[in-house]
Every structure is written in structure tokens, then in C-alpha cells.
Amino acid sequence: MDTATPAPHVMVLPFPAQGHVTPLMELSHRLVDRGFQVTFVNTEPIHALVLDALRLSAAGTGTSALPDGIRLVSVPDGLAAGDDRRDLSRFVDELLRCVPGHVEQLISETKVKWLVGDVNMGMCFEAAVKLGVRVAAVFPASAACLGTLFMVPQLIEDGFFDDKGFPKRNDSFEVGPGMPPVCPSQMPWSIDGAHEGQEVAYRLVTQNTEAARRHAKIIVCNSFRDAERAAFEQFPSILPIGPLFADAELCKPVGQFLPEDTGCLRWLDAQPDRSVVYVAFGSFAIFDPRQFKELAEGLELTGRPFLWVVRPDFTNGDLSKAWFDEFQERVAGTGMVVSWCPQQQVLAHRAVACFVSHCGWNSTMEGVRNGVPFLCWPYFVDQFANRSYICDIWRTGLAVSPGEDGIVTKEEVSGKVEKVIGDEGMTERARMLRDAACKCLGEGGSSSENFCRFVDLLRE
Incomplete structure (x- = not known):
């Protein structure tokens, strides 16, 4: 790369949970491999956990605890140090209230052109767009899950939910043939606790999904075409770039919250x-x-x-x-x-x-x-x-x-x-699916081609 040309700089924003930080950290490593600088934004408690786990993993190895090319920064999550972050309704309520303003301030200070944001942090997308920063949305779960969220207005019309996300029917439904059936009581906003909490979670999920549809220039997900053929055919705007992993040797840190017992x-x-x-x-x-x-x-x-x-x-x-x-x-x-x-x-x-x-x-x-x-x-x-x-x-x-x-x-x-x-048949099918994933990630494979398209867009 021409050393006179500054590396393109993007901000990566995961939802503050392990299952979201990991794939976005893996994606960040792949962007660094393509010549990008990454500012990776966690909430303060998650940032502290990741740093502690990185330091413990690096102790005695003589290597740096921090990932190459990735700057780790934090924003408050609205809760106090002793508050229970497993109280999901309060947690998402505070995220919604507190995080967008802090992310907006961070974007204006960092001067990036792109926010690579978890769909589940869609509440921050409008602030980015307002500052002239473009949004690339990343969904860390299945395409079928995101496609189902896209269909929520239709599912309400069809009588599966009321307008606050509460189930009106118990029978499972299929969004499309070949996609897994979904139970109305097992939606991404279905959390234990008071009704008010579930309403907050429903509002967060549906607003985030709508923000991704409205503001994102591209939506990618951690999946591959052969795993979810029916979902990708029904929702062609979702591009698979997975399965994501940091590097072939599995040595790069992926943002673990707890120290790993090697x-x-x-x-x-x-x-x-x-x-x-x-x-x-x-x-x-x-x-x-x-x-x-x-x-x-x-x-x-x-x-x-x-x-x-x-x-x-x-x-x-x-x-x-x-x-x-x-x-x-x-x-x-x-x-x-x-x-x-x-x-x-x-x-x-x-x-x-x-x-x-x-x-x-x-x-x-x-x-x-x-x-x-x-x-x-x-x-x-x-x-x-x-x-x-x-x-x-x-x-x-x-x-x-x-x-x-x-x-x-x-x-x-x-x-x-x-x-x-x-079950030898099961073992063989697992091997065939593994080979299909490798093919999608290999040169000319659909995930590889989509990732190249994603990178080219972020360079603009």
C-alpha cells in the first residue's frame, strides 16, 4: 500500500453482549488485514472486561495485549457500577436513552467516514447520518432472524402480535418455505419480567431494524449462502459474509469478556x-x-x-x-x-x-x-x-x-x-456443510465476493 495514503478509518459499534462483540471484532481484524484503521466502541463495563481478559491472555507471552490496528474506546451505558445488567428491560431502556448521544460525540471527534454498526445498535445510526457519516449495518445472527424482523409489520397485520409485540397466537409460523419455523413467544424482544420491559425491548428491536433499513448503505450478516439459501433468496438485501473468524491460526483476540483457559x-x-x-x-x-x-x-x-x-x-x-x-x-x-x-x-x-x-x-x-x-x-x-x-x-x-x-x-x-x-450420516452432513462454508469463504465464493463488495464500499 502507498505509505503516503492514510489508511481508511472506520468506527465499529457492537451491541454490548459477548455474542455481538465477537463477530464484530472478527470483522474488524479482517478490515485491518485489508488496510483499514478501526476504532472499536464498547460500553464502559464491556470495555473493562475485554481489556482485563486481553491483559491476562497476554501475560507472560511478551506480546502486546491490544489487537493490532484496532483502537479500543468506550462510552457509558447509562447504568451505575453496581446495577444489574441482566435486568434486560432496564438495560435496553438505558442504552436507548444514553448511548446515541455519546456515540454521536465520539464520531464527531474521531472523524470517520463510515460507522460499521450492529443492527442492534440502530438507535445510533441517525446520529451518524446527521454528521455526514455513512452506515454499514452488520447483523450478527442469522439472515432468517433479520428477515423475520423485516416482516414484523406484516406479522402484526396477520394477527400474530399486537402493536406492542405481545403474541396473539401460539402457533408457529414460517416466514418463507425452507426457513425455520418461528414461535411468536420466542422473538428477539421476548424477555422475562414485567410487561413494560418487553414493550421497551420490542420498541428497541423494531426501531433498530427500521433504522438499518432506512440508513444503512449495505446490510451484511455472519452467515453463508448454503446455510440459509431460502432466507437469502427471500431477502436479497441481506448479504452473507461469513462464517466470520479472525484468522486462520485462530490466534487473534476476538474480544472475550472472560480470560480463556488454554x-x-x-x-x-x-x-x-x-x-x-x-x-x-x-x-x-x-x-x-x-x-x-x-x-x-x-x-x-x-x-x-x-x-x-x-x-x-x-x-x-x-x-x-x-x-x-x-x-x-x-x-x-x-x-x-x-x-x-x-x-x-x-x-x-x-x-x-x-x-x-x-x-x-x-x-x-x-x-x-x-x-x-x-x-x-x-x-x-x-x-x-x-x-x-x-x-x-x-x-x-x-x-x-x-x-x-x-x-x-x-x-x-x-x-x-x-x-x-x-450417527455417521449426521457426521457426514456436518462435514459437507463445513466444506460448503469453506467454499463460500474461498476465492470466488459468495461470502468472499460479498466481503470484497463491502470493503470496496467502505473505501469510498
Whole structure:
């Protein structure tokens, strides 16, 4: 590149949650590889978590904690230090009120030409446009999910929802043939708590989607054509550029909120090929102690080696520490429990046979990219539609079935793990989907071509 020409500078703005920061950080690395400068904007609490995790990961390695070419900055999220950010209704209310003004100020100080913004931060798009900054929107979930949001006015007209987003019908619907069915009570704004909170979430989601349609010069998503052919045919304005990942060696930091336990990679090295059950439920899912115990004992019951990610806040009750310590002693020769791990490296490892997952879209794409079959255990919102992709459309996994009391038993866990690992047809379909993803990302592939189009636009 001509050194006299300054690198084009873009601002990247994810929604403040792990499943949003990761793909936008991966996208940022790819932009840096194409000669861009990136200012990456997190809310203050997320910024602090990412910096701490980066420093801990870099400790003792002699390398810089900060990603090359990416400047990390922060804005307030409107909440005080001790406030509960899992209270989603209050969280989104404060985001809506507080963040756009701070982002507007940051844009005017940074003097960028483009805001590469998460669709879920669409509340900031108007401020960017007002300052003469163009918007490129990124949707970190499936094209089917975004397409469904585009259809909300029609779905209200068809009687599925009232004008505040509350379901009026219980039956599932298909936005189009070949797309996963959607349940009206499992929309992106469907959160637990008071009615007012769900109304706030509905307003946020629908306003953000409308802002993306109105202000974005391009909308890209972390998916690939062969994964969602029907969705991309029905919604041609959504361009797939995925599956996103930072680099071929999986070494570049992707904005983790917790320090990664890399010791699990050495443990995996000692396991036979396609033997390990990998279990991870993302950054948000919470299990009650009874369900936690059933899952633990189900993994033990398989008799297989397993790697299980148990976040410090994974249970919402009084799980007996003595019981868990005793469990870990019992499985010490077979199972490994970590608080967080480098998931992409784990899923790329030859030892992994099966992914027990909440089916968040990032995890889904990471599993798909590595040809790993799934045992699906969705927690909320779009994860149920992602389960449908995995189990019904791609046929690369099975789903757990809770009992009448809502609990997934240890026998169910163990039995379904065995079925997934033992199904050669499922394993072969997972490999074929992996190969399709690689082809889309390769030279001349649809994701590669769309990414080039995206980059060319950002250079304008």
C-alpha cells in the first residue's frame, strides 16, 4: 500500500453482549488485514472486561495485549457500577436513552467516514447520518432472524402480535418455505419480567431494524449462502459474509469478556480423535441447581471424555460446592471443567466429537465451520430457530427433550450424546456443510465476493 495514503478509518459499534462483540471484532481484524484503521466502541463495563481478559491472555507471552490496528474506546451505558445488567428491560431502556448521544460525540471527534454498526445498535445510526457519516449495518445472527424482523409489520397485520409485540397466537409460523419455523413467544424482544420491559425491548428491536433499513448503505450478516439459501433468496438485501473468524491460526483476540483457559487445548491433545463431548452454553444461559446436576451426571454417564465450560454465574441457586467438588474428583480422569475457553480452537480440534450447545448463532457458525455435529439445548430467543436449522434443515444434530417438569434428565443427556456421536450420516452432513462454508469463504465464493463488495464500499 502507498505509505503516503492514510489508511481508511472506520468506527465499529457492537451491541454490548459477548455474542455481538465477537463477530464484530472478527470483522474488524479482517478490515485491518485489508488496510483499514478501526476504532472499536464498547460500553464502559464491556470495555473493562475485554481489556482485563486481553491483559491476562497476554501475560507472560511478551506480546502486546491490544489487537493490532484496532483502537479500543468506550462510552457509558447509562447504568451505575453496581446495577444489574441482566435486568434486560432496564438495560435496553438505558442504552436507548444514553448511548446515541455519546456515540454521536465520539464520531464527531474521531472523524470517520463510515460507522460499521450492529443492527442492534440502530438507535445510533441517525446520529451518524446527521454528521455526514455513512452506515454499514452488520447483523450478527442469522439472515432468517433479520428477515423475520423485516416482516414484523406484516406479522402484526396477520394477527400474530399486537402493536406492542405481545403474541396473539401460539402457533408457529414460517416466514418463507425452507426457513425455520418461528414461535411468536420466542422473538428477539421476548424477555422475562414485567410487561413494560418487553414493550421497551420490542420498541428497541423494531426501531433498530427500521433504522438499518432506512440508513444503512449495505446490510451484511455472519452467515453463508448454503446455510440459509431460502432466507437469502427471500431477502436479497441481506448479504452473507461469513462464517466470520479472525484468522486462520485462530490466534487473534476476538474480544472475550472472560480470560480463556488454554490448558484445555493441551488436555485435548491427549485425547483420541473424535472422542470428546464439548459442552458450552455461551455467556448468558443460566441453569438452576437441579438441571445443573442432571447435566453433570449425564456427562459422567456417557463414560466419554468431556470438556465443560462452567461460567462463575452459570447457576442461579445454591448449588452445593461440596457436591460439585466431589463430582469433579469423580470425573478427574475423564472430564475437564473450565470457566471459559478459546472456543474456536476447541471446535477446530481433531478430538472433539460433539458440541452440546445453546445454539447461539456464533456457536452455531463455529460448530458448522468445523464440521462438528450438535446436541441442541436452546435457552432463549433466536436459539430455537437455530435449533431448527441444525435439527430439521441441515440435519447435523439432535435436540434434548425436557420432561413434563421441564428438566432434561441425565439419561436424556447421555442417550442423545450417544445418538449424535454414533450417527455417521449426521457426521457426514456436518462435514459437507463445513466444506460448503469453506467454499463460500474461498476465492470466488459468495461470502468472499460479498466481503470484497463491502470493503470496496467502505473505501469510498
